[in-house]
Amino acid sequence: MISASQRLWRTSPLTYVALVIAALMSIYPFYYMVVIGTRSLDQINDVPPPMLPGGEFGANFGRVLDNDAANFLKGMLNSIIVSSVVTLSVVITGSLAGFTFAKLKFRGRNALLLAIVVTMMIPTQLGLIPLWGMMQTLGWYDSLYAVTVPFLVSAFGVFMMRQYASQAISDELIEAGRMDGASTFRIYWNIVLPALRPAAGVLGLLTFMETWNSFLWPYAILSPENPTLQVSLSFLSYAYYTDYSQVFAATAIGTIPLVLVFLVFGRQIIGGIMEGAVKS
Amino acid sequence: MSLSAPTATPSPAAPPPRESASRPRKGHLFTRLDLKYSPYLYIAPFFLIFGAFGLYPMLRTAWMSLHDWDMIGDRSFIGLDNYTRLMQDEYFWNALVNTFGIFALSTIPQLLLALFLANLLNSTLLRAKTFFRMAIFIPNVVSVAAVAIVFGMLFQRDFGLFNWLLSFVGVSPVDWDAGKLSSWTAIASMVNWRWTGYNTLILLAGMQAIPKDLYEAAALDGASPWRQFWQITLPMLKPTFVFVVILSTIGGMQLFTEPLLFGNGVILGGDQREFQTLAMYMYEMGITNLNTAGYGAAVAWAMFLIIVVVSLFNFVLVRRSAK
Numbered sequence: 348m349i350s351a352s353q354r355l356w357r358t359s360p361l362t363y364v365a366l367v368i369a370a371l372m373s374i375y376p377f378y379y380m381v382v383i384g385t386r387s388l389d390q391i392n393d394v395p396p397p398m399l400p401g402g403e404f405g406a407n408f409g410r411v412l413d414n415d416a417a418n419f420l421k422g423m424l425n426s427i428i429v430s431s432v433v434t435l436s437v438v439i440t441g442s443l444a445g446f447t448f449a450k451l452k453f454r455g456r457n458a459l460l461l462a463i464v465v466t467m468m469i470p471t472q473l474g475l476i477p478l479w480g481m482m483q484t485l486g487w488y489d490s491l492y493a494v495t496v497p498f499l500v501s502a503f504g505v506f507m508m509r510q511y512a513s514q515a516i517s518d519e520l521i522e523a524g525r526m527d528g529a530s531t532f533r534i535y536w537n538i539v540l541p542a543l544r545p546a547a548g549v550l551g552l553l554t555f556m557e558t559w560n561s562f563l564w565p566y567a568i569l570s571p572e573n574p575t576l577q578v579s580l581s582f583l584s585y586a587y588y589t590d591y592s593q594v595f596a597a598t599a600i601g602t603i604p605l606v607l608v609f610l611v612f613g614r615q616i617i618g619g620i621m622e623g624a625v626k627s
Numbered sequence: 628m629s630l631s632a633p634t635a636t637p638s639p640a641a642p643p644p645r646e647s648a649s650r651p652r653k654g655h656l657f658t659r660l661d662l663k664y665s666p667y668l669y670i671a672p673f674f675l676i677f678g679a680f681g682l683y684p685m686l687r688t689a690w691m692s693l694h695d696w697d698m699i700g701d702r703s704f705i706g707l708d709n710y711t712r713l714m715q716d717e718y719f720w721n722a723l724v725n726t727f728g729i730f731a732l733s734t735i736p737q738l739l740l741a742l743f744l745a746n747l748l749n750s751t752l753l754r755a756k757t758f759f760r761m762a763i764f765i766p767n768v769v770s771v772a773a774v775a776i777v778f779g780m781l782f783q784r785d786f787g788l789f790n791w792l793l794s795f796v797g798v799s800p801v802d803w804d805a806g807k808l809s810s811w812t813a814i815a816s817m818v819n820w821r822w823t824g825y826n827t828l829i830l831l832a833g834m835q836a837i838p839k840d841l842y843e844a845a846a847l848d849g850a851s852p853w854r855q856f857w858q859i860t861l862p863m864l865k866p867t868f869v870f871v872v873i874l875s876t877i878g879g880m881q882l883f884t885e886p887l888l889f890g891n892g893v894i895l896g897g898d899q900r901e902f903q904t905l906a907m908y909m910y911e912m913g914i915t916n917l918n919t920a921g922y923g924a925a926v927a928w929a930m931f932l933i934i935v936v937v938s939l940f941n942f943v944l945v946r947r948s949a950k
Contacts, residue, residue, distance in 0.1 A: 502677070567914055
């Protein structure tokens, strides 16, 4: 049997060649971002184009910081605030609701869970125009509330935590907590949340990346004076599209934090995405 | 830590005897309320916020689309006029064609490539698995805005990398953002770069769920790897493939950021609207021009219906063809 399956799964050198090419194509644009971001404007207009990083990053990024139109640092700070708050909230509300759907009995449970799953299918852009109007009414135009509050909960988060909680937490564990007279919230906080930590971590990472990278809504509701990082980058690229060095230096700085997070937690993120795919 | 919890102040001075705890109905008043109502309390945040900022705006979109609605002025009920106008609006049809064109150029090659890569990554004896998975997935970590900026320069006419490479095979510089097909190709390549790895991993997960003994039995019967791929992998992968196709449809029909930044922020999507997508047209009508918000809402609902129809169509297509 072993030999049969080995023959079957034999990995030929061509497999590696194809995968290495795919990996290089995935990584190349990052490398290119670094090359252009560390070169002066004169150098990038050369033919053939430069292929190695240069030493001009400081000068390029200095122009970004001096640039009053882009508000880059403010955008970075705003993105850090918004992404952190949204992530924390999605993980807390998601794990609390996910635990509730997985382990507590109440009337209407299945119907409500189905409602949450259905909302995951609805395209987000459908409500964009009225939401924009609502923000005017609330006085949230150009405010961080507009890009935070609507995203404090996530149907995907509830569903993912529900799936994980159903298999990771035994009913006996919860029953034991009840025997000791613990309230439901205490059971959640002391027993369930620690047990959900692996899934909560993945959900947190995915939520942080999604919020950090979101574009359409912040672009619609924030002004260039109070942008998120992505909005700031877009204005920088419109206004200075001839100064590629500056734009690329800023883009690299805006991208590197997430790449570092991914390099550290990539295995868990990929595991979470692949598990989610099989279950749904 | 747990003391700060709002509901954790039941003063458990007299912990209920074990018997009554297992039959909570006779227990403490708090315990009874806790068991009965706290589930609703814990799922309430989702429903409250989603109701206010998700469901309500969607329904309001439908209501708005039946009006001549100025976001900062008057509104009047006009029934289905916005929709009849939409049917004769050449810019709407243009956006529809552009969206489908870019969708075809991105989804089809992307899914074929993802299928191919997933099949390679599925080899059990492959070394450096984690490295390859991470390398292929990493484009998905980059923001769409950053992808659009980087690819915008790669597709630059005078010193962009693609034109430079094309010059070696004797192709004169292409003005990528000037024509329909060229701009669609450039935009689709951004989508492909960012999403191929993601779809590869999803398909890989589906492949790994296929029982290995199916392959071993087939190998013993002398079936070639190619034949095994067609006879076992593809049919068994059908549910995952449907999932991937529907996700790609929902994303592809809402394409916005890539074409917007490719055209330097011009909501028209090129001088002649060469690459204005449906989402951009909705934005133009509903937010750039606030006085036509009602019409923009009609575009939004049309988009939603198109997503539903295309998803169902793809669903049926994939189900049928993989039989």
